[in-house]
Amino acid sequence: MLKTPYLLFLGDAPDQLAAKVAQGVRDWRPEFALGQLRLPGCRADLGIPDLDAEAAWNAGARTLVIGVANRGGVFSPAWKACLIDALVRGYDLAAGLHTLLRDDPDLSAAAAAHGRRLFDVRLPVDTYPIADGVKRSGKRCLAVGTDCSVGKMYTALAMEKVMRARGMKATFRATGQTGILVTGSGVPLDAVVADFMAGAVEWLTPGNDPDHWDLIEGQGSLFHVSYSGVTLALIHGGQPDALILCDEPTRPHMRGLPDYKLPSLEALQDLALSLARIANPSCRVVGVSVNTQALDEAAAKAHLAAVEDRLGLPATDPFRFGAEALVDALDGI
Amino acid sequence: MLKTPYLLFLGDAPDQLAAKVAQGVRDWRPEFALGQLRLPGCRADLGIPDLDAEAAWNAGARTLVIGVANRGGVFSPAWKACLIDALVRGYDLAAGLHTLLRDDPDLSAAAAAHGRRLFDVRLPVDTYPIADGVKRSGKRCLAVGTDCSVGKMYTALAMEKVMRARGMKATFRATGQTGILVTGSGVPLDAVVADFMAGAVEWLTPGNDPDHWDLIEGQGSLFHVSYSGVTLALIHGGQPDALILCDEPTRPHMRGLPDYKLPSLEALQDLALSLARIANPSCRVVGVSVNTQALDEAAAKAHLAAVEDRLGLPATDPFRFGAEALVDALDGI
Numbered sequence: 001m002l003k004t005p006y007l008l009f010l011g012d013a014p015d016q017l018a019a020k021v022a023q024g025v026r027d028w029r030p031e032f033a034l035g036q037l038r039l040p041g042c043r044a045d046l047g048i049p050d051l052d053a054e055a056a057w058n059a060g061a062r063t064l065v066i067g068v069a070n071r072g073g074v075f076s077p078a079w080k081a082c083l084i085d086a087l088v089r090g091y092d093l094a095a096g097l098h099t100l101l102r103d104d105p106d107l108s109a110a111a112a113a114h115g116r117r118l119f120d121v122r123l124p125v126d127t128y129p130i131a132d133g134v135k136r137s138g139k140r141c142l143a144v145g146t147d148c149s150v151g152k153m154y155t156a157l158a159m160e161k162v163m164r165a166r167g168m169k170a171t172f173r174a175t176g177q178t179g180i181l182v183t184g185s186g187v188p189l190d191a192v193v194a195d196f197m198a199g200a201v202e203w204l205t206p207g208n209d210p211d212h213w214d215l216i217e218g219q220g221s222l223f224h225v226s227y228s229g230v231t232l233a234l235i236h237g238g239q240p241d242a243l244i245l246c247d248e249p250t251r252p253h254m255r256g257l258p259d260y261k262l263p264s265l266e267a268l269q270d271l272a273l274s275l276a277r278i279a280n281p282s283c284r285v286v287g288v289s290v291n292t293q294a295l296d297e298a299a300a301k302a303h304l305a306a307v308e309d310r311l312g313l314p315a316t317d318p319f320r321f322g323a324e325a326l327v328d329a330l331d332g333i
Numbered sequence: 334m335l336k337t338p339y340l341l342f343l344g345d346a347p348d349q350l351a352a353k354v355a356q357g358v359r360d361w362r363p364e365f366a367l368g369q370l371r372l373p374g375c376r377a378d379l380g381i382p383d384l385d386a387e388a389a390w391n392a393g394a395r396t397l398v399i400g401v402a403n404r405g406g407v408f409s410p411a412w413k414a415c416l417i418d419a420l421v422r423g424y425d426l427a428a429g430l431h432t433l434l435r436d437d438p439d440l441s442a443a444a445a446a447h448g449r450r451l452f453d454v455r456l457p458v459d460t461y462p463i464a465d466g467v468k469r470s471g472k473r474c475l476a477v478g479t480d481c482s483v484g485k486m487y488t489a490l491a492m493e494k495v496m497r498a499r500g501m502k503a504t505f506r507a508t509g510q511t512g513i514l515v516t517g518s519g520v521p522l523d524a525v526v527a528d529f530m531a532g533a534v535e536w537l538t539p540g541n542d543p544d545h546w547d548l549i550e551g552q553g554s555l556f557h558v559s560y561s562g563v564t565l566a567l568i569h570g571g572q573p574d575a576l577i578l579c580d581e582p583t584r585p586h587m588r589g590l591p592d593y594k595l596p597s598l599e600a601l602q603d604l605a606l607s608l609a610r611i612a613n614p615s616c617r618v619v620g621v622s623v624n625t626q627a628l629d630e631a632a633a634k635a636h637l638a639a640v641e642d643r644l645g646l647p648a649t650d651p652f653r654f655g656a657e658a659l660v661d662a663l664d665g666i
Contacts, residue, residue: 131559133590190528194563197527222565225612226464229566230527236558257466260611271607278593279558 022067
């Protein structure tokens with residue numbers, strides 16, 4: 001979908017966190033991260049070459065990816081000059097901003113005049129079928145969370161990286177805007193019309209080699225009442241063979257829902273498995289991924305050991321301790 | 334949303350079944366069914382006065398509801414003359430057809446020229462929030478099915494009718510096109526964007542009197558992999574106090590999914606209750622609604638008795654034997 005490699009636009013990012021989309025590309029698809037384009041005042045740095053649009057074009061970049069949020073939802077004059085210059089030079093633009101590129105009249109006009117494409121990856125670009133539930137060849141792994149934003153995307157990307165390093169056939173399948181920008185394609189599932197959610201997931205994870213694994217990016221949580229329907233569409237459209245449970249153990253309540261406590265990993269395991277086995281009776285829960293960033297190393301290791309003991313499953317923090325244990329757990333499925 | 338009462342357009346319906354949307358209005362909102370408009374060759378009859386557009390207008394009708402499917406998805410010249418005449422006279426048009434009214438250039442032009450509205454009830458007309466999961470006042474009952482199209486809408490409408498006859502406060506809340514045309518408002522949930530599904534259900538079933546019941550129209554099934562996400566959004570957005578299990582006991586496989594068997598009522602009860610209690614810990618399953626149309630009366634009664642015995646819950650076919658037992662079961666909630 002997106003032409004690669006990218007020139008990563010950091011604009012005037014006030015800090016490193018503001019450039020987390022660009023950082024995601026740098027971390028997970030370094031081969032796409034040809035260079036960074038920073039404006040005066042930028043306080044983020046990806047540790048890759050600073051290139052202007054001309055130099056990056058000559059080096060092969062074909063899409064300028066906006067890897068930072070626009071402050072206040074507006075495109076500043078400095079941003080806009082830079083983006084229009086890129087369109088004139090031949091780049092497509094891609095962004096996952098709330099403010100759509102296509103809704104800016106200047107960007108739209110420049111893209112039309114020069115025959116470039118504006119990719120607002122929050123919006124679906126494909127037409128999806130109604131799910132048919134037919135069993136597909138190949139294998140699929142889905143990360144499901146006790147809550148939103150507990151590290152499901154990171155878990156799937158970290159597993160993909162380990163699997164590729166081992167020579168296994170593995171493809172991360174993006175279902176959210178960051179994942180789509182990182183990998184260049186996917187389905188922005190939360191923007192798909194209800195009837196087509198599960199079909200979009202089937203479309204995203206088609207039949208494949210028997211030893212190929214799709215690592216499907218999870219969304220929401222079965223226990224998060226705002227988004228649970230999206231999560232179930234992933235489970236039923238993805239018909240996973242393996243589930244990874246994801247948790248952040250220090251969160252006081254469900255994200256954005258102060259009256260809702262997080263479920264236990266056991267409750268998540270039982271509910272996710274009951275639902276997953278409707279689409280794939282042989283589905284198994286194979287491991288646990290814990291985001292331990294709020295714990296010191298000793299506490300993190302103690303927590304992981306306790307989880308392993310309680311659930312009888314391998315548990316790791318893939319960011320801190322690697323995803324190897326989760327990949328090992330796919331053996332024999 | 335829709336102006337009432339209606340003139341029900343049956344067109345050249347080839348048989349009674351083709352007019353089932355109009356029949357739904359006639360059955361469930363007889364006060365909206367002012368008259369029927371039939372073209373030569375029509376073989377459906379609602380048993381209400383045949384009125385032309387002028388007579389119905391003079392009697393108070395303000396929306397012409399297309400209560401029949403258009404053959405081949407096209408508006409024939411005879412239909413179109415009739416629909417444009419209605420627009421000229423002052424009617425809005427409403428339909429739930431695959432072919433949208435708004436996509437027909439002649440109908441669009443006539444509506445614009447005369448200031449009328451075209452309601453394609455397959456498409457959302459409102460903007461919905463993200464669900465916030467906050468507990469609302471009032472009570473809610475949701476029908477959940479072992480499969481799609483097992484009688485969930487009928488069950489909710491039949492319960493509403495009994496409750497109103499008893500002087501209870503009860504409102505059917507439509508979530509599909511037929512329900513919306515029947516009652517004049519609602520949310521076409523399968524056409525809502527994924528992120529807003531549960532929020533649309535919250536919007537549809539707002540806080541109310543403590544003794545008021547919303548009877549929420551169910552959609553899909555937790556066990557139907559094509560649509561289960563929509564069902565879960567209904568359960569989590571609706572935060573029901575009471576669930577009714579709906580079944581059609583003679584179906585060989587899930588609708589449209591030949592490889593999927595229907596679940597048992599016990600499996601549906603367990604799964605639906607586990608999920609519903611995330612949003613409403615005091616939710617209970619109160620009864621079973623069985624579509625027994627494929628069984629003779631003795632077999633139907635034997636089946637219902639067996640279900641009551643197995644599940645320890647009242648079971649009825651609300652179409653055949655009335656919805657009283659299901660309404661009785663709401664007592665004390």
